[in-house]
Amino acid sequence: MMVEKTPALDTFTYGALIFGIALVGFPIFYAIIAATLPIEEVSRVPMPLIPGDQLFHNIREAWSRGDLGTQLFNSFIMASGITFGKIIVSLFGAFSIVYFDYRLRTFVFATVFCTLMLPVEVRILPTYEMAANLFGPLQGVWDALGLNGLVSWFAGHDIQVKLEFSLLDSYAGLILPLTASATCTFLFRQFFLTIPEELCEAAKMDGASPMTFFWRILLPLSKTNIAALVVIEFVYGWNQYLWPLLITTDSKMTTAVIGLKHLLPSPEDPPDWHIAMAGALIVVLPPVLVVLFMQRWFVKGLVEREK
Amino acid sequence: MIKKRSYFKTRTLAYFLILPQILITLTFFYWPAAQGLLSSFQLSDPFGLHTRFVWFDNYISLFKDPLYLKSIVTTLVFSSSVAAVSICCGLFLATMANRALRMTTVTRTLLIWPYAIAPAISGVLWLFLLHPSYGVVAIALENWFGLDWDPLLESSHAMVLIVLASSWKNISYNFVFFLAGLQAVPHSLIEAAAMDGASPFRRFWTITFPLLSPTMFFVTVMTIIFSFFESFGIIHTVTQGGPGGSTNILVYKVYQDGFIGLNLGSSSAQSVVLMSLIILITVLQFKYVERKVQYTG
Incomplete structure (x- = not known):
């Protein structure tokens, strides 16, 4: 709420907000970039911050390697069963x-x-x-x-x-x-x-x-x-x-959140971080979408639970 | 207990309706809890063939075990760091969002989504960011500060990694509560203080901040519960308690000793210690909430 005019503080407010949002968003931004890159790019030091064109390839690879179809189905049954x-x-x-x-x-x-x-x-x-x-x-x-x-x-x-x-x-x-x-x-x-x-x-x-x-x-x-x-x-x-x-x-019978661990490259494997990140993005997508689209009810529910 | 003036008289239906809830709580909450309590007083071989009642022996050896004492210290360091980082960031962002009137809803949308990310996945994302050979942050630290960053081998670096992963996930939760708390502060109080010439900073520290204290208390309790229990996923995916037990927090130790190591007595005793802790926290919380009600009403 603004009671008086404070231009310097307002600039700071918006600056801090944008910085904060960028900082909070950075891990997922970085993961999205990694998920679009081929392996040579993702293992380059430092990794480029420009998206590549391998997103669908990486997703398909993560899907088959991690058996994500089965696991996402299990997660979905479990989450809806618990909710209902x-x-x-x-x-x-x-x-x-x-x-x-x-x-x-x-x-x-x-x-x-x-x-x-x-x-x-x-x-x-x-x-x-x-x-x-x-x-x-x-x-x-x-x-x-x-x-x-x-x-x-x-x-x-x-x-x-x-x-x-x-x-x-x-x-x-x-x-x-x-x-x-x-x-x-x-x-x-x-x-x-x-x-x-x-x-x-x-x-x-x-x-x-x-x-x-x-x-x-x-x-x-x-x-x-x-x-x-x-x-x-x-x-x-x-x-x-x-x-x-x-x-x-x-x-x-494993769920997607647990199964993701198997996509993480171990020190002996090739550094397949692009596959791991593509998998992570798929697994976080359903709950993130639910929260974003039902934000109004979500905030109301969270705050009411406190009382 | 409060009840409705007008209610239905059929008792059978009432019992029938509450039955599923009671069956589940008895089967999966109270019976296991009682079993855990019982086996914390017993000593049994790994195959469960012989058990002996040993009174408090498990507890005594637990508190003499240097590994357990170390785990307590680790948990305290971990949860206080998570609380400090995520509460400061959450409060700061909420204060800023509350000032930026036109952007409040947009900001909320842009800050709320980490809540939906599982702790384990938050751990994976941060592991990649801070990975010793591929992580961008690790490389930056090395180039700019000459720091040999390796959370996979270095204890304190591993702690920083799990603190960041846990705090990041928690910021959005804390943000939502602080924002709701800030929006509930009466506008007239702020205006009156402004007319008396109090600067925005002074208004925050003398009016807004004290009025936020119930929210602050609630958020602190929730963050501590989160870091004590739900951070299990982060530890299990990222560090497995290592390197050298430096991130082996209490809840992970219960799992390791009981489920992997099959040391029933010690694991049950550890469970009972954790149980007493959460009972204490819950009781404190309700005491405080009651006092809050008396103040306002």
């Missing part, structure tokens, strides 16, 4: 917490809320074990109850029952553990609390069932909040690193 799952689960959860009254309500809310303090980074191994065998905890119950004996008696011969259901190397494994979200539930709860009481009263008077109220009134009202969360959660899902790294061993 988180929003649905949180919407239902917040609806239940705000519009119903039951004894465990506060307890349930606290349970969901405290997951804020348990990011995957602090429970790496046990979460992996859980995903490796979803029925692991049930096995303990099974053994403790001595059900093996019962089954053996029933079948007439010795049977050892092993309960096993693995999520490793599957889309369900990539998506499910990340669909619980304290922040989304909290955001929807805060929003539902601001909705006038009269709406629910009127709906009830008209004989609407809870689910009709949810689909016909609550959901349309939440549109902007949902749009904001779609942007944030899509970027979050696309950029996941640690969890996909743990849970996938099959190269057919």
Whole structure:
């Protein structure tokens, strides 16, 4: 905001802004240039800052060498699965917490809320074990109850029952553990609390069932909040690193962000930085486009999440 | 807890709606966390055949381990550098963008996109910029300052590389929050101060900056959480904790000791230490937010 005329300071402001934008943009600018150059140019010291004409060639090379088609598909499934799952689960959860009254309500809310303090980074191994065998905890119950004996008696011969259901190397494994979200539930709860009481009263008077109220009134009202969360959660899902790294061993199930590591030239290889940069550009493109095109909702969503 | 005056009476439906959330949190959050807590008190062989309850032995040997102590120092240096760089740049750019009235939206568009770039890829971009044989910055440093730049072999250079890659990604996030905070500062206060003859700099430091303190606190907490946990991708792609453990921050050490080294007890103890840390940060954050509410309301 400008209160008085300060020409010198204004010049400085615009100068600093342009400099700042250029500085922030430089890494990606440099990557774009590198992605358009042939190998002789990119390994020249210093690399020329004029774009070449090899962009499509490099992209094709990165695409086939890094198996980007498969990986981008996996990333897309994971990101959309997480986005959709988180929003649905949180919407239902917040609806239940705000519009119903039951004894465990506060307890349930606290349970969901405290997951804020348990990011995957602090429970790496046990979460992996859980995903490796979803029925692991049930096995303990099974053994403790001595059900093996019962089954053996029933079948007439010795049977050892092993309960096993693995999520490793599957889309369900990539998506499910990340669909619980304290922040989304909290955001929807805060929003539902601001909705006038009269709406629910009127709906009830008209004989609407809870689910009709949810689909016909609550959901349309939440549109902007949902749009904001779609942007944030899509970027979050696309950029996941640690969890996909743990849970996938099959190269057919890797995501693009992790797979990019294999395009990096090691000291023994020819310095194929132009291929690596072309690959990096493809992988960052989807989330960057989502953020730029949905900027308004994105900024609103980010700032609201603070409250 | 706050509730609606008018609500639905069907209890079964309410439980049914909350069920997915509860199932996921119990299966993937609370059960693993409890398991982690339990195994931090146990000593087991790498194959998991024998386990023994050892009370606090894992924690005691952890805090006697010079490598762990070094990792703590590394993490502190790393996260405070990231916080300093990304908060200063974010605040500076937001202040400038808030002054340049006609350019605010354009500036936001041009500064917002690094948020969408995965930490791991930010690491790759900066590795290329700072690469000892091909990076333009490395060459400039060598030609102009005669500095033998090599982040792949030199500890302090590797630290600079990951600090830059993490800060760069974080600037846009901090920028968005500072800009929103600046736009919420009442215009009348600034005008009144200007009429009293306060210079733009004085107005910034005596009015705007104090009013920004809640935003500042929030952004600092988020940056610290980011550098503690989400920077994992940068470390894993760029340095793998090296050279010589100089970028082995706590979260990477948990992964290395537990998932690669299969040292269950020590890794769980490290996880529990990190867990206590994030609980402390979250509690502090909510305490502060509550106080903020009391001030304004």
